[in-house]
């Protein structure tokens with residue numbers, strides 16, 4: 001009898017569930033897990049994916065990316081936001097009906113996207129295992145569910161368990177009017193006014209959505225500037241747009257206490273000021289989902305924020321265990337998590353492509369208006385001593401911008417003054433998150449500013465703003481000669 005057979009027999013006698021063997025077991029069916037599993041199965045490997053929630057999709061489908069983007073679109077539609085810009089019409093928002101319609105559309109999109117996850121996994125013959133996954137040893141995952149425990153062994157294990165909102169102990173999240181960024185998606189009453197703690201991407205996005213629906217929003221951020229990784233000019237334009245929406249911004253202030261009052265929630269700030277609004281959203285930070293994952297059984301430990309350290313191949317200290325997505329920390333984006341999952345599995349199984357996640361990633365921020373950015377900013381150019389010029393295509397001068405009423409937008413290009421190469425693109429305005437990919441592709445391919453001068457763009461399009469931004473850069477380059 002082989003050693004493995006005798007182990008299995010003794011396990012059986014001791015009541016330990018029999019092992020089923022796979023090439024890969026993934027824990028967590030969010031974007032990182034799903035893409036890693038599907039890609040590995042595509043290469044004819046035997047793959048199982050373990051998910052503890054009733055439906056796959058993770059934060060991207062149920063509590064983060066897609067629900068918040070669906071709420072944004074629905075908020076724009078129900079509030080008549082575009083109609084206001086075009087025809088000066090202000091719609092009265094029926095608060096009860098609006099919340100119901102907001103939530104029902106969000107739920108429909110989440111359900112449809114979950115079905116897509118399941119379909120993709122089934123298409124690739126990935127075995128879907130419902131239950132909580134826990135690492136038992138370097139090659140074994142125990143899955144606990146209402147039907148008992150099942151053990152899966154694998155050559156490789158991928159941890160893709162994501163993250164959850166950080167909840168400071170001194171804020172009472174049990175209160176109906178105090179929410180984290182998961183709970184805000186299940187509120188029963190539309191706030192009459194809202195304090196948002198945290199001026200990061202999530203805080204800014206929700207601030208815009210609620211403000212568009214007519215909710216009085218105060219956004220509090222500890223830093224002196226919101227979204228400091230963006231080009232400062234774009235931040236200034238975004239702040240002006242947010243202020244036009246009625247958002248009150250309090251910057252450079254930490255919260256010291258958050259307490260329920262008879263009328264709402266009172267936040268005290270580090271300078272002693274107080275802010276009282278009916279409800280509060282805490283949107284400052286997330287933490288890795290590593291509880292009950294059994295990391296310690298294989299000598300692994302998460303850092304102080306719950307993130308699992310990995311190397312450039314997304315391998316943990318244990319050679320057979322990889323980790324990808326939010327559970328490894330920055331940048332904690334669905335877009336990047338999917339790529340990390342794919343790259344990790346290329347290294348695990350030696351697939352001969354996709355050896356690294358692209359060094360530079362685009363940022364897409366679904367504020368109102370949208371913001372998107374790729375490459376150098378004016379600030380990073382100055383820090384690096386890059387001689388650069390800028391050019392802007394203004395939507396107010398763009399035929400499509402005039403038609404849609406999107407007059408505040410711009411496409412801003414940064415060009416290296418010596419090589420004429422495009423080195424940065426920053427867009428603010430509707431569809432910015434789509435438009436940025438034109439500039440991103442050009443930068444990826446090492447194009448010079450002449451690309452946009454030579455290209456013919458559809459007319460009228462917002463994309464045509466690239467040509468005008470490029471002409472603007474040309475003028476700046478000539479002025480330097």
Ligand SMILES: Cc1cc2nc3c(=O)[nH]c(=O)nc-3n(C[C@H](O)[C@H](O)[C@H](O)COP(=O)(O)OP(=O)(O)OC[C@H]3O[C@@H](n4cnc5c(N)ncnc54)[C@H](O)[C@@H]3O)c2cc1C
Nearest residue numbers: 028030031032052058059060064133162325326333334335
């Ligand atoms: C409000 C908000 C807006 C966002 N907007 C964007 C955006 O516009 N663009 C963007 O790119 N990103 C956005 N993100 C980030 C994005 O949602 C995450 O980066 C992405 O979901 C991470 O994917 P993941 O697979 O690593 O983890 P997750 O999506 O969190 O999935 C992890 C999965 O693992 C499961 N799991 C956890 N522990 C176990 C266990 N022990 N056993 C079994 N299953 C387990 C969970 O149930 C979950 O299904 C947003 C996030 C939030 C909160």
